Amino acid sequence: MPRGGARLGAGRPKGQGKYREPTKPIRIPESLLGEVIELISTEGYSLPLYSCAVQAGFPSPADDHIEGKLDLNKYLIKHPTATFFVRAAGDSMVNAGIHSGDILVVDRSIEAKHGKIVIAAVDGQLTVKRLHKSKKDTYLMPENNDFEPIKFEEDNEVIIWGVVTNVLHQV
Amino acid sequence: MPRGGARLGAGRPKGQGKYREPTKPIRIPESLLGEVIELISTEGYSLPLYSCAVQAGFPSPADDHIEGKLDLNKYLIKHPTATFFVRAAGDSMVNAGIHSGDILVVDRSIEAKHGKIVIAAVDGQLTVKRLHKSKKDTYLMPENNDFEPIKFEEDNEVIIWGVVTNVLHQV
């Protein structure tokens, strides 16, 4: 014996699925499957960015300071194929805000101009220094008085790997 | 007139596709489509991490310092749903390595214990300070002699938003 019948408004409502929104099937390389699944299960890594700036009116702690959403990878990595990280060691650059153990974001595609902080391999040893170019010479300058500048010479092999764009410091 | 015929080794070889590896179709929420497409087109954000540590033997600049692969989001964000960012303003924490304009990674799920650097809303104004708890009182301590500690009082409304885990500094 039939129950129900034709009627309006029946059926499963929209937005009741796992993600509360429509989905589209796309193909993912197997090596990235894990990363992608993690990304969608955390609903993306775009997290809110707040500002310390003074607000007019009567601020509520929840909403008034919001500056937008931020994805760390996009913010820190402008050239994914030319970027790598270096873990800093030593205190030669503390005055530039680089402490031992910090992770440095390094971009190979940025030109190593005078004044930039660079990662260089000096005789096979990695080091972080500020590049100082004068008309005559080029130096790798530490930013800590306890350390000595390194001069580019013929006999020491200096290779500049890239320019430091950001420092990630653990508090 | 037929040409070709049964034979071994015919057909398109494996690994000739867009991603040089097998793929699987999975469903992606539409709001994350862009992020996912960007992720797979850049082959992921896991970039190499090198170390400054001294190597034995004769190091080659390319390989010897490698420490592994690093995904910034995974490295910096332990609790995606409890994490947000704050752009620091002012110099009250320079001695803790926090400069004006730095992005702070803040985790709400970490307990704000004595000694931790926290984000607090003091009378509706966001501020970064080190939490100092004694038996009697609780203070928000700046890490710069030019600033004064803030005492937790009845009359000023202090809400601790979360604990700072990392500082992202632009050089």
Added chain:
DNA sequence: ACTTTTGAATATTGTACGATATTCTAATCA
């Protein structure tokens, strides 16, 4: 009149499948 039952209606989801792309070799041609 209220509760319960049942099938209709529709969104969602994983994956099977057709269409396409690519490469290889035997047959044909010069």
Added chain:
DNA sequence: TGATTAGAATATCGTACAATATTCAAAAGT
């Protein structure tokens, strides 16, 4: 004999579709 070509073989890719999940309200029951 070497170059060319047509078809065979197989991987790849987007998406259509079957199966599932979920909700709604008319009909039946109490």
